Amino acid sequence: MKTVSNFDRIGEENAFAVLGRAGVLAAGGMDVINLGIGQPDFPTPENIVEAAVKALRDGHHGYTDATGILPLREAVSADLHRRYNTEVSPANVLVVPGGKVTMFTAILMFGEAGGDILYPDPGFPIYRSMIEYTGATPVAIPIREENGFAFSAEETLKLIGPNTRLIILNSPANPCGGITPKAEIDKLVAGLADYPDVAILSDEIYDQMLYDGEQHVSLLTYPEIRDRLIVLNGWSKTYAMTGWRLGYSIWPDRLYNMARKLAVNAWSCVNAPAQYAALEALTGPQTAVGEMVAQFDARRKSVVTQLNDIPGVSCITPKGAFYAFPNVSQTGWKAKQLASELLEQTGVATIGGPDFGTLGEGYIRISYANSQENITRALTRMKEFLAQNP
Numbered sequence: 283m284k285t286v287s288n289f290d291r292i293g294e295e296n297a298f299a300v301l302g303r304a305g306v307l308a309a310g311g312m313d314v315i316n317l318g319i320g321q322p323d324f325p326t327p328e329n330i331v332e333a334a335v336k337a338l339r340d341g342h343h344g345y346t347d348a349t350g351i352l353p354l355r356e357a358v359s360a361d362l363h364r365r366y367n368t369e370v371s372p373a374n375v376l377v378v379p380g381g382k383v384t385m386f387t388a389i390l391m392f393g394e395a396g397g398d399i400l401y402p403d404p405g406f407p408i409y410r411s412m413i414e415y416t417g418a419t420p421v422a423i424p425i426r427e428e429n430g431f432a433f434s435a436e437e438t439l440k441l442i443g444p445n446t447r448l449i450i451l452n453s454p455a456n457p458c459g460g461i462t463p464k465a466e467i468d469k470l471v472a473g474l475a476d477y478p479d480v481a482i483l484s485d486e487i488y489d490q491m492l493y494d495g496e497q498h499v500s501l502l503t504y505p506e507i508r509d510r511l512i513v514l515n516g517w518s519k520t521y522a523m524t525g526w527r528l529g530y531s532i533w534p535d536r537l538y539n540m541a542r543k544l545a546v547n548a549w550s551c552v553n554a555p556a557q558y559a560a561l562e563a564l565t566g567p568q569t570a571v572g573e574m575v576a577q578f579d580a581r582r583k584s585v586v587t588q589l590n591d592i593p594g595v596s597c598i599t600p601k602g603a604f605y606a607f608p609n610v611s612q613t614g615w616k617a618k619q620l621a622s623e624l625l626e627q628t629g630v631a632t633i634g635g636p637d638f639g640t641l642g643e644g645y646i647r648i649s650y651a652n653s654q655e656n657i658t659r660a661l662t663r664m665k666e667f668l669a670q671n672p
């Protein structure tokens with residue numbers, strides 16, 4: 283049997299392997315605390331669940347429009363208008379089965395041998411995996427601790443060359459929790475005027491998870507790049523709906539039809555009751571979102587304090603998402619080995635920084651989407667482990 287060589291180049295998201303291993307250890311009787319996977323530990327709010335149940339009872343059992351039901355696309359437009367005071371037509375909204383599907387589609391659209399795609403390092407691992415799958419050359423944009431884990435406009439613009447097709451941005455960011463300040467985004471967008479053929483994919487899946495009074499700056503608010511901007515967003519993180527497999531993207535007119543055709547070829551449409559649930563998520567009360575973010579904020583502060591209390595570990599305060607990215611380079615451990623031993627020996631699941639890129643060496647990712655009590659238990663174990671295994 284011979285498969286095409288592209289498939290050998292597909293990478294992975296190690297968070298799923300860690301989730302699997304954590305499950306095996308837990309089934310074997312270990313008290314596992316999962317700070318590995320990036321998903322809210324809250325249930326989907328009840329009004330959203332009820333909307334899905336109602337949709338099922340109302341007979342929404344068939345295919346829908348491949349782009350998503352119109353009321354949902356209209357609700358996405360209204361939501362973006364409410365939050366960013368920006369106009370997005372429902373005709374530019376594509377409802378997709380998860381945020382990942384947007385990056386998959388955009389990278390497929392722009393990636394081919396001979397083309398460069400810029401992506402953040404450390405960054406969400408699927409960006410690089412998909413770029414390599416297409417045969418395009420992955421060009422890493424360094425995301426540095428000394429820069430607050432934000433994108434540097436200057437460094438990003440310097441990496442653009444004659445073959446650059448697409449730039450992937452992500453703020454608030456996974457895995458570091460950094461946000462890129464407006465001044466830096468202004469500079470980046472101004473510089474992009476010199477490269478009108480370069481497309482931009484802005485991953486804004488964490489756009490409602492910012493702390494310390496920070497405001498999200500959506501790339502949608504820059505009209506000068508709208509005709510080459512793809513925005514990735516969805517319900518997974520904001521409404522604790524990771525398992526519903528649902529997301530949306532905004533495409534410029536000239537790309538929308540291509541993305542729509544891929545949808546028709548690949549998934550036909552998104553699960554119908556899930557779309558009605560998503561509609562309720564956007565149009566119903568938003569109190570649950572605020573409550574979740576408030577809890578994440580309290581845990582964030584506690585995680586940072588506790589991490590900085592561990593000898594050899596230092597952690598800057600993340601400003602967004604629900605991840606901390608402590609520097610463990612002074613512990614004497616290689617990051618991946620530390621993450622692996624923490625899981626095997628203490629039952630604490632984290633992800634080694636190198637799983638997010640070469641600049642992730644020396645760091646581990648802690649997802650604080652777990653209870654305060656579990657976070658404290660986990661970090662106490664980590665502190666004891668490092669004291670006993672210097």
Ligand code: PLP
Pocket residue numbers: 320379380381382383406452455456485487516517518524528529
């Ligand atoms: N983008 C980033 C930066 C993420 O961290 C994730 C999930 O972890 C996704 C996209 C994918 O989200 P979804 O679960 O909706 O596919």
